[in-house]
Amino acid sequence: MNSTYEVIIGLEVHVELKTQSKLFCSCSTEFGAEPNTHTCPVCLGMPGVLPVLNEAAVACAVKAALALNCTVHPFSKFDRKQYFYPDLPKAYQISQYDEPLAEHGSVPIVIDGAVAKTVAVRRIHMEEDAGKLNHLGQRLGDAKGSLVDLNRAGVPLVEIVSEPDMRSADEARLYLTELRNVLSYLDISDLRMEEGSMRCDANVSLRPLDYHGSLEDLPRVEIKNVNSIRNVYRGIEYEIARQAEKMGRGERIVKETRGFDDQNGRTYSQRSKEEANDYRYFPEPDLPPLVLTASYIEEAAQSLPPSPMAIRQELAEAGVTANDAEVIVADRAALEYWRSATAVFADKRQVTNWMLSDVSRLLNAYGDTFWTARVGPQALADLLALIERGTLSGRMAKEVLDRMYETGGRAEDIVQSMGVSQITDKAAIQAVVQQVVAGNPHVVQDYLSGKDKALGFLVGQVMKQTKGQAKPDMVNAILKDVMADYAKA
Numbered sequence: 001m002n003s004t005y006e007v008i009i010g011l012e013v014h015v016e017l018k019t020q021s022k023l024f025c026s027c028s029t030e031f032g033a034e035p036n037t038h039t040c041p042v043c044l045g046m047p048g049v050l051p052v053l054n055e056a057a058v059a060c061a062v063k064a065a066l067a068l069n070c071t072v073h074p075f076s077k078f079d080r081k082q083y084f085y086p087d088l089p090k091a092y093q094i095s096q097y098d099e100p101l102a103e104h105g106s107v108p109i110v111i112d113g114a115v116a117k118t119v120a121v122r123r124i125h126m127e128e129d130a131g132k133l134n135h136l137g138q139r140l141g142d143a144k145g146s147l148v149d150l151n152r153a154g155v156p157l158v159e160i161v162s163e164p165d166m167r168s169a170d171e172a173r174l175y176l177t178e179l180r181n182v183l184s185y186l187d188i189s190d191l192r193m194e195e196g197s198m199r200c201d202a203n204v205s206l207r208p209l210d211y212h213g214s215l216e217d218l219p220r221v222e223i224k225n226v227n228s229i230r231n232v233y234r235g236i237e238y239e240i241a242r243q244a245e246k247m248g249r250g251e252r253i254v255k256e257t258r259g260f261d262d263q264n265g266r267t268y269s270q271r272s273k274e275e276a277n278d279y280r281y282f283p284e285p286d287l288p289p290l291v292l293t294a295s296y297i298e299e300a301a302q303s304l305p306p307s308p309m310a311i312r313q314e315l316a317e318a319g320v321t322a323n324d325a326e327v328i329v330a331d332r333a334a335l336e337y338w339r340s341a342t343a344v345f346a347d348k349r350q351v352t353n354w355m356l357s358d359v360s361r362l363l364n365a366y367g368d369t370f371w372t373a374r375v376g377p378q379a380l381a382d383l384l385a386l387i388e389r390g391t392l393s394g395r396m397a398k399e400v401l402d403r404m405y406e407t408g409g410r411a412e413d414i415v416q417s418m419g420v421s422q423i424t425d426k427a428a429i430q431a432v433v434q435q436v437v438a439g440n441p442h443v444v445q446d447y448l449s450g451k452d453k454a455l456g457f458l459v460g461q462v463m464k465q466t467k468g469q470a471k472p473d474m475v476n477a478i479l480k481d482v483m484a485d486y487a488k489a
């Protein structure tokens, strides 16, 4: 159906910066407080008050820009973006228009651990957030009224605008994932899409293959404020199919803003899109331009942590598969845990396997993260050492890990209290094997006459008598030895 169109996607991402106070006043930015308790005359838009720029927010924004490979401009300025909406007490938002903080960046799209494509970042600018409307009803249409909470008004944001470089919903998903990865290592935002500290608007248009004009002139549909990367993907997929079908019928695509309903996976029309000049931007008269010295920018660049690509490299060198590395890179807590555990236990693949299977299973079950894991990296390393020494089989170790997680106890103590340690004493196993061999002469005869399957039965008998605690490879070897002697006798 899409074969006669090319999909054109650009993303605008708003990221709330994790500062103590708001962008232009000293009110707290804490999430989840009683409505309207974190407000003052500045963020309420009272007349006669003056905004003062928060330096910590500038530092966060500069870091984000540099980590996204942007050029940070030594001179940028603030502008008033004017629109009327009840969540905006001043009736304008302080933003940056024609001279943004930074431009010309890039984000890699990573597939199987390698850069498959690079998406250009057009610009990054700073702005203040608006308040939040809470509608009294199921839907805005039949709400009895709306309450406004201005705690969020004035919270610092950066807006990261990509070029329209993505060609599928999957590329958009990978772009957002990597953008979030990059920002997560800077520790400048909570990046929680479901809480709104990272929000994405997706611009989607279809270019007929015989259209050679500017991409900007194509009718563009903007899907607003989608609350997860998965829903951005779903919204774009729906929008591609909707537009293709309309165009197939010879209908025109209307430039508009659409919402996304995650219940039925569809986008729905909200309003026709304002043109930029509807906002009547003009320079903010109450704030001086933002001037950054070369040494300030240079220092910020020097302080950047390793990029996700560098971390992938580190993991690949340790023998971690590309798939597992993606899981670790996307979770800073997992990376710290992995680094601590591999510092004290040499088999890095083993650490990775246990982290991403059994430890992750327990984190989910207990609602924990790798930061709050009740079995820490050292405790996991202690458990893995018991497997390596042969004290525990992999299966037993899973049980011990469950108990460690439940009780917070040490691996060795739990092994003792459960009495589960593996039997690796050769003489002890030999004694059981001899019993089993003596008790099953027909099966032994079958094995000696070439029926290999008979060995499995005998191993099973030994494991049964030792309550599964004999070390299986030792049981195997000893059984073969004993039966070889039996054949000679």
Ligand SMILES: [Zn+2]
Pocket: 022, 025, 026, 027, 038, 039, 040, 041, 042, 043, 044, 154
């Ligand atoms: Zn305030």
